[in-house]
Amino acid sequence: MLFVEPAFFLFFAVVLTTYWSLRTNNARKNFILCASYFFYGSWDWRFAVMLFVLSTADWYFGYKLSQTENRRIRKIFVTSSVAMNLSVLAFFKYFHFFTSSTIALANVWHVHLSEPTLKIILPVGISFFTFQSLSYTIDVYRREIPAVSNLRDYLMFSSFFPQLVAGPIVRPRYFVPQMASKRSITLDDVKAMLYLFLLGYIKKSCIADNISPYVDRVFAHPLAFNAFSSMIAAWLYAIQIFCDFSGYSDMAIAVAGLMGYKLVLNFDAPYLAVSIQDFWRRWHISLSTWIRDYIYISLGGRSKTKRWLTYRNLMITMLAGGLWHGAAWTFVAWGGVHGGGQVVHAEFKRAVPIKESQQPWRNLLGWFLTINFVCLCWILFRSPDFGTAALMIKRYFWLDRGGVETIPYWLALLGPVLLLGQLAMRRVHLEERAVELSLRWYGFAYGAVWAFAIAMLPLGYRPFIYFQF
Amino acid sequence: MAGPGEEPGTEAFLPHIRPKMSAVVFAIAIAIFGFVVTAALIHLFIRHPFYLHADTRSEKLVLLDSWKGKAYSASFGSSHVHNGFDPRIFDSELNGTPLQTQSINLAVAGGSQVEQRLMALEFLHDLQPPTRIVGAVPQSCMVLLELSAGANMGTDHMVHPRTINIYDMASVRFIHSLTMPSMPRKQRWGRIGFAFAAAAEHYMNVGMLSASIFNMPIDGDAYRDETIDDRRGYQVLPAETSRMNTVFGRESRRGLYSTAELLPGNYGLIDELMHATPVTGVNFVYLVMPNVEDLDHYEIYPDTIVVDGQNVPIIDLARPDLNPELYQGKYWHDPAHLNEAGADLIMKLTADRLKTFYAHHPLTACGG
Numbered sequence: 001m002l003f004v005e006p007a008f009f010l011f012f013a014v015v016l017t018t019y020w021s022l023r024t025n026n027a028r029k030n031f032i033l034c035a036s037y038f039f040y041g042s043w044d045w046r047f048a049v050m051l052f053v054l055s056t057a058d059w060y061f062g063y064k065l066s067q068t069e070n071r072r073i074r075k076i077f078v079t080s081s082v083a084m085n086l087s088v089l090a091f092f093k094y095f096h097f098f099t100s101s102t103i104a105l106a107n108v109w110h111v112h113l114s115e116p117t118l119k120i121i122l123p124v125g126i127s128f129f130t131f132q133s134l135s136y137t138i139d140v141y142r143r144e145i146p147a148v149s150n151l152r153d154y155l156m157f158s159s160f161f162p163q164l165v166a167g168p169i170v171r172p173r174y175f176v177p178q179m180a181s182k183r184s185i186t187l188d189d190v191k192a193m194l195y196l197f198l199l200g201y202i203k204k205s206c207i208a209d210n211i212s213p214y215v216d217r218v219f220a221h222p223l224a225f226n227a228f229s230s231m232i233a234a235w236l237y238a239i240q241i242f243c244d245f246s247g248y249s250d251m252a253i254a255v256a257g258l259m260g261y262k263l264v265l266n267f268d269a270p271y272l273a274v275s276i277q278d279f280w281r282r283w284h285i286s287l288s289t290w291i292r293d294y295i296y297i298s299l300g301g302r303s304k305t306k307r308w309l310t311y312r313n314l315m316i317t318m319l320a321g322g323l324w325h326g327a328a329w330t331f332v333a334w335g336g337v338h339g340g341g342q343v344v345h346a347e348f349k350r351a352v353p354i355k356e357s358q359q360p361w362r363n364l365l366g367w368f369l370t371i372n373f374v375c376l377c378w379i380l381f382r383s384p385d386f387g388t389a390a391l392m393i394k395r396y397f398w399l400d401r402g403g404v405e406t407i408p409y410w411l412a413l414l415g416p417v418l419l420l421g422q423l424a425m426r427r428v429h430l431e432e433r434a435v436e437l438s439l440r441w442y443g444f445a446y447g448a449v450w451a452f453a454i455a456m457l458p459l460g461y462r463p464f465i466y467f468q469f
Numbered sequence: 470m471a472g473p474g475e476e477p478g479t480e481a482f483l484p485h486i487r488p489k490m491s492a493v494v495f496a497i498a499i500a501i502f503g504f505v506v507t508a509a510l511i512h513l514f515i516r517h518p519f520y521l522h523a524d525t526r527s528e529k530l531v532l533l534d535s536w537k538g539k540a541y542s543a544s545f546g547s548s549h550v551h552n553g554f555d556p557r558i559f560d561s562e563l564n565g566t567p568l569q570t571q572s573i574n575l576a577v578a579g580g581s582q583v584e585q586r587l588m589a590l591e592f593l594h595d596l597q598p599p600t601r602i603v604g605a606v607p608q609s610c611m612v613l614l615e616l617s618a619g620a621n622m623g624t625d626h627m628v629h630p631r632t633i634n635i636y637d638m639a640s641v642r643f644i645h646s647l648t649m650p651s652m653p654r655k656q657r658w659g660r661i662g663f664a665f666a667a668a669a670e671h672y673m674n675v676g677m678l679s680a681s682i683f684n685m686p687i688d689g690d691a692y693r694d695e696t697i698d699d700r701r702g703y704q705v706l707p708a709e710t711s712r713m714n715t716v717f718g719r720e721s722r723r724g725l726y727s728t729a730e731l732l733p734g735n736y737g738l739i740d741e742l743m744h745a746t747p748v749t750g751v752n753f754v755y756l757v758m759p760n761v762e763d764l765d766h767y768e769i770y771p772d773t774i775v776v777d778g779q780n781v782p783i784i785d786l787a788r789p790d791l792n793p794e795l796y797q798g799k800y801w802h803d804p805a806h807l808n809e810a811g812a813d814l815i816m817k818l819t820a821d822r823l824k825t826f827y828a829h830h831p832l833t834a835c836g837g
Contacts, residue, residue, distance in 0.1 A: 211683070439495070440495065443495075456678050
C-alpha cells in the first residue's frame with residue numbers, strides 16, 4: 001500500500017475518521033497501533049510478526065536497562081539489542097552481498113565456493129525501523145531518555161505507519177513525549193499538512209515517476225545513448241531520487257501531522273547546498289543526524305588534536321552510510337566518494353580560508369561544484385555495476401561520445417526549472433501564504449491543483465526508491 | 470503545531486481555531502468545484518486524446534499513418550484478429566477478383582468494441598479511394614470488424630491510458646447500445662459501470678496531461694515485429710503443436726450451440742461508420758474469431774445483417790461444425806490464439822466466404 005495509491009487514500013480516510021472520533025488518548029493509540037500493523041502487514045503478514053518480535057525485544061532491553069545501575073549488565077543489554085538489530089539487518093539485507101563478496105574474494109585465491117541457495121525476502125523498510133529501534137536502546141543506555149514503560153506505547157512508536165517503511169527516522173526523544181497527551185490540531189495545521197501531502201504527491205507521482213522511464217532506458221542500455229542524453233539522464237536521476245524520497249517524506253510528515261503528530265524535517269532544499277557538508281545537512285536529515293550521533297560520535301567524532309582521526313571517523317561513517325543504502329559495492333563506493341569529497345573540501349577550506357568579500361562568488365562556485373559532484377555520485381548510486389558507472393561518468397565529461405539514441409533534449413531544462421521553482425517557493429514562503437488563504441480560497445486552489453496533479457499522473461504506480469533500503 | 474523550540478504535548482498542540490462544520494463542508498464543496506473547473510479547462514487543452522501514447526495501440530496508429538493512401542481495407546478488433554488476420558494472405562486470396570484490395574491489420578491485443586470503433590473511424594477518416602489515385606487499379610474497400618470482441622477493455626485496463634484516453638460520452642453511449650434488458654443484470658450493469666468509471670477518469674484527464682508532455686516513444690521492437698516481411702500489423706505467433714494437441718485431447722467436446730443475439734450497437738456501429746466517411750462503396754464485414762472453447766459451445770450467427778440498405782456479411786469462423794479442420798493442434802498457439810498456419814487457414818476461409826457472399830450480393834467499387 002503506497003501513499004500514492006487509491007487503496008491508501010481509502011485506508012487513511014477510514015483511519016483519520018475513526019481516529020478523531022475516538023475520545024481518549026489510549027483508545028487513539030490502540031487504534032493507531034492496529035492500523036500500523038495492518039498497514040505493514042498489507043505487504044506481508046510475516047513482516048508484521050517480525051516487527052512485533054523485534055520491537056517487543058527492544059522494549060524489554062530498554063526496560064531492563066532502566067531497572068539496573070550495574071554497568072556490566074547494562075552493557076550486556078545494550079549489546080544484545082544492537083547485536084539483535086544488526087543481525088536481523090545483516091541477514092535480510094546483506095546476506096547475499098556478504099556471501100557473493102566472499103565467494104568473489106575466494107575466487108581470487110583460486111578457492112571455488114558455491115553460494116547457498118537461500119531465498120530471502122527483504123522486509124520493507126527494515127533499515128528504517130532497525131535504526132529507529134537502535135536509537136531507542138542506545139539513548140536509554142546513554143541515559144539520554146527514560147525507558148518507555150508501556151509496551152503498547154513502544155510498539156506504537158516503532159510501528160507508526162506514516163514513517164514506518166521509508167522514514168523519516170524518528171528519534172524516541174522526539175516522538176515518545178508526543179504520545180503522552182491527546183493530540184489536537186488547528187485549522188492552520190490541517191491546511192499546512194494538506195498542502196504538504198499534495199506537494200509530496202506531486203513530487204513523487206508527477207515528477208519522479210514521469211521521468212523515471214527516461215532514466216531507466218539510459219541506465220539499462222548506456223552504450224546505445226549519446227553523451228548528452230547520458231548527461232541528461234544523470235541530471236534526471238538526481239531530480240527523480242530527490243522528488244521520490246522527499247515526496248515520500250513530505251507525505252509521511254503530512255499523514256502524521258493530520259493525526260496531530262510531528263515528524264522531523266527530512267529535506268531542506270539539498271540541491272541548493274554550497275558544499276558537500278552542507279548537502280548532508282540538507283539531504284535525508286534524519287539519517288545524517290542518526291549516523292552522526294551513533295557512528296561518527298561513537299567513533300570519537302571530531303578530534304581536536306589529530307585531523308586524520310577526524311577524517312578517518314568521517315570516512316567510516318560515510319562508508320557505513322553508503323552500505324546502509326544498499327547491499328552492493330557501488331553504494332559503499334558512493335558513500336566513500338561523498339566522505340572523500342568532504343575531506344577534500346575541509347582541507348581546501350583550511351588552505352584557502354574564505355574572506356568576507358569572496359563569500360558570494362565562492363558560494364556560487366561552491367553550489368556549482370557541489371551539484372555536479374552530487375550528480376556524478378548519483379551515477380554511482382544508480383548504476384547496476386562499476387562498468388556502467390564508469391561509462392556514464394565518462395559521458396558526463398564528454399570523454400566518450402557514445403551511441404546514437406537520444407532522449408528529448410528539452411528534459412535538460414527540467415532541472416533548472418525545478419530548481420528555480422524551489423527557490424521561488426522558498427522566497428515567497430508559499431506554504432505560509434497557502435495557509436493564510438481563507439478557507440474558501442484554500443479549498444478552490446487545493447481542488448484546482450489536485451486536478452493538475454491527476455492529469456499529470458504517469459499511470460503505473462512505481463514503488464518509492466527508498467523502500468528498497 | 471508546536472514550533473521547533475516548543476515541547477510537544479503542551480498548549481501549542483491545542484486547537485485555537487475551531488471551524489464550523491458548515492464552513493468545512495463549504496470548503497470541500499469549493500475544492501470539488503475548483504477541481505471540476507480546472508479539469509474542464511485542462512480537458513479543453515488536450516487535443517486528440519486518442520493519439521496520446523497508449524501502449525500497443527500507439528504502434529498501430531503509427532502503422533495506420535504510414536499506410537495512408539495506400540491501404541484500402543483494414544481489420545479491427547482484439548488479439549484474435551491481431552494474431553489471426555494476415556493481410557498478405559488475405560490480399561493474395563482476393564487478387565484478381567472484384568474484391569481485390571490492399572489491407573492492413575489494425576487490431577490491437579486486448580482490444581474491445583470501443584477501441585475498434587475508434588480505430589475504424591480513424592481509418593475511414595483517412596481513407597482515400599483508389600479511383601482518386603492516378604494509376605491505381607480498382608480496389609475494393611473493406612472494414613472488417615470483430616463481432617466477438619469484448620464490449621469494454623479488460624478490468625486490468627481500468628486505470629490504463631488505452632481506456633482512459635478514449636472513454637468519452639460517445640463511447641459510453643456506444644457501450645450502452647451494446648446492452649439489452651434481456652442481458653444478465655450483472656453483465657449489463659458491469660458494462661455500463663465500467664464505461665462510466667472510465668469516462669470519469671477520461672474527464673478528470675487522468676494521466677493525459679503527462680502523456681502530452683512526456684510523450685513516450687513507441688515500442689520499436691513491437692513495431693518491427695508487426696511490420697517486418699510486409700506483415701502490415703499482423704503479429705505472428707509460433708506453433709505450439711504438442712502442447713495444443715494435449716489441450717485438444719483433454720477438451721470436453723460437448724458440441725453445444727445456441728443462437729447468437731445481435732445487439733443494437735452491432736448495427737449502430739456499422740451505421741455510424743457508414744456515415745463517417747465521404748468515400749462511397751466501403752463494404753463492412755463482421756468476423757467471428759475462433760477459440761478452442763467453441764468445441765464446448767458455439768453460437769450461430771446469421772449470415773448477414775442489413776444496415777441502412779447495405780448487406781453486411783458475418784463471417785463466422787468459430788463454427789466447429791462448419792470448419793472442423795481448424796480445430797487441430799497444429800493451427801494454434803494457445804487456446805485463444807492461432808499460429809501462423811492457423812492464420813493462413815482462416816484467411817483462406819474468409820476470402821472464400823467473401824467471394825461467395827459477393828457473388829450473390831451487389832458489390833460497389835470503392836469511391837465509385
